[in-house]
Amino acid sequence: MEFKKLKARLELEDGSVYHGFSFGAQHPTAGEVVFNTSMVGYPETLTDPSYHGQILVLTYPLIGNYGVPGNELVDGIEHNFESDRIHVQGLIVSEHSAEYSHWNARRSLAEWLTQNGIPALYGIDTRALTKRLRDEGTMLGRIVLFAGEQTFYDPNKINLVAEVSRREPVEYGQGDRKVILVDCGAKNNILRGLLHLGLRVRCVPWNYDFSGEEYDGVMISNGPGDPKMCIETIQIIRKVMERGRPIFGICMGNQILALAAGADTYKLKFGHRSQNQPCVEVGTRRCYITSQNHGFAVDGRTLPAGWEPWFVNANDGTNEGIRHVSRPFMSVQFHPEAAPGPVDTMLLFDEFSRML
Numbered sequence: 001m002e003f004k005k006l007k008a009r010l011e012l013e014d015g016s017v018y019h020g021f022s023f024g025a026q027h028p029t030a031g032e033v034v035f036n037t038s039m040v041g042y043p044e045t046l047t048d049p050s051y052h053g054q055i056l057v058l059t060y061p062l063i064g065n066y067g068v069p070g071n072e073l074v075d076g077i078e079h080n081f082e083s084d085r086i087h088v089q090g091l092i093v094s095e096h097s098a099e100y101s102h103w104n105a106r107r108s109l110a111e112w113l114t115q116n117g118i119p120a121l122y123g124i125d126t127r128a129l130t131k132r133l134r135d136e137g138t139m140l141g142r143i144v145l146f147a148g149e150q151t152f153y154d155p156n157k158i159n160l161v162a163e164v165s166r167r168e169p170v171e172y173g174q175g176d177r178k179v180i181l182v183d184c185g186a187k188n189n190i191l192r193g194l195l196h197l198g199l200r201v202r203c204v205p206w207n208y209d210f211s212g213e214e215y216d217g218v219m220i221s222n223g224p225g226d227p228k229m230c231i232e233t234i235q236i237i238r239k240v241m242e243r244g245r246p247i248f249g250i251c252m253g254n255q256i257l258a259l260a261a262g263a264d265t266y267k268l269k270f271g272h273r274s275q276n277q278p279c280v281e282v283g284t285r286r287c288y289i290t291s292q293n294h295g296f297a298v299d300g301r302t303l304p305a306g307w308e309p310w311f312v313n314a315n316d317g318t319n320e321g322i323r324h325v326s327r328p329f330m331s332v333q334f335h336p337e338a339a340p341g342p343v344d345t346m347l348l349f350d351e352f353s354r355m356l
Contacts, residue, residue: 006145008121010055010092010129013140013152018129023096024113024120028150031055031089033141034295035130037274041340042109043068046088046118047081049164049185050251050293052224053155055090055141059130063122065097067105068112075195076172080104082187082339086116087164087224089153090143092129096122119143137269138295156267160225161185161233161252165206175200177216177356182206182233184223184252189339193346194219197353207232211239217246217356220253222335227255227265227296234259241329246355248348249331251294257331258322264302268318271295272333275342278314279321279334287314288345291338298322298333328355 008022012033035057036045042063045051069080078084091113100108113120121143133139142150164185173195181190181203194201204210206223207230218240220233227234230252237260240247249257255265272292279290288311300309300319311321311332321332330352336345 008119008143008145010121010124011142011144012132014136016132018124020092020121020123022119022145023110023122024091025117026145027117027119028142028144029055029090029119030140030142030150030153032155033057033092033133033139034271034273035059035126035133036293037276039275041275043080044082044339046086046091047078047083048187048293049083049087050187050222050224052087052160052164052185053153054088054224055092055143056088057092057126057129057133059126061094061126062097063093063095064109065100066102067100068107068109069102069104070106077188077191082189083164086113086118088118090118091120092124092126093120093122094124094126096120119145133270138271155224156226158225159229161206161223161230164224166203167205169202169204169208172201172203173199178202178214179356180204180210180213180215180218182218182220182253184221184230184233184256186221186223187335187337187339189337190219190221190250193337193349197349199353199356206230207236209236211236211243215245217248217352219352220247220249220256220331222251222253222293226267227252227259230256244327246328246352247330248352248355250337251292251333251335254321254331254333255296255298257329258298258303261307261322262304263307263322264299265296266299267296268294272313275338275340277334279311280314281311282309289342290320290334290345291342292334294333
């Protein structure tokens with residue numbers, strides 16, 4: 001496939017400009033510019049609701065060589081994606097492969113992005129761009145085509161969870177034990193992981209008050225943006241904690257549980273977004289390789305009495321999980337249900353099942 005080289009550029013709020021060429025939808029966009037160091041998994045990454053409102057920079061040098069799979073449903077869930085649509089505002093890569101080859105591919109990355117109205121640039125020096133974001137911190141940016149103007153857009157000033165969460169409760173599975181999955185922007189693989197355990201899952205909106213319903217446990221999902229925007233979710237989880245049923249939080253779920261317990265959260269300089277973050281379990285000192293995607297973290301120093309850190313990031317010492325010392329409440333900042341991987345910590349789903 002031959003591409004007509006349409007010049008475009010990425011502009012950051014600090015005034016720096018990166019010139020490249022368009023290969024997605026040809027219109028401007030804006031958002032928070034972040035980087036991901038994963039080597040594979042762009043179909044899963046682009047459909048991860050946690051990237052809602054962000055322009056994503058992929059550091060791996062060649063993207064698109066294995067195309068994009070089909071959108072078949074299995075158990076009512078998109079089999080090859082993490083949600084029903086692309087969530088990034090835009091995509092930035094170094095080299096885009098015009099040709100693709102994979103047994104499961106149905107279309108090219110460029111075709112998929114264009115069909116979904118997502119702008120993308122290639123020919124960008126992603127190493128230089130990533131170094132700037134790492135040194136200066138996450139910044140607002142805009143993709144500009146032609147001579148048009150595009151204002152900057154700060155997604156952290158709005159409740160992104162409200163934009164990605166489902167609107168009505170939906171039930172999956174036929175198991176005897178019932179789990180409430182609080183959808184703050186839940187990845188499909190969380191659902192797959194729960195169903196694999198033979199559980200019945202009732203997936204509810206982020207602000208749905210289920211505290212009076214019957215259930216065996218609660219899972220709080222990942223999601224985009226600032227967890228402090230989810231005031232209703234935090235209040236609901238506080239009421240749920242009084243019942244003493246098992247609670248397991250993932251990513252934003254870790255932050256929501258911490259806020260409900262009385263701890264604090266803060267915004268990281270550039271976040272953790274990769275498939276290779278080492279996390280150390282407190283006590284055992286066992287190190288796990290994890291998949292991550294978050295821009296906020298729990299301040300472990302603010303944990304109230306009865307709570308303790310569970311995991312710590314081996315790179316920067318930030319909190320990667322908390323748990324209650326006597327009650328069945330636990331959460332992790334990383335993704336044990338990681339798709340496409342690694343799945344080294346999927347054992348935590350088994351632990352949650354035992355807690356039920």
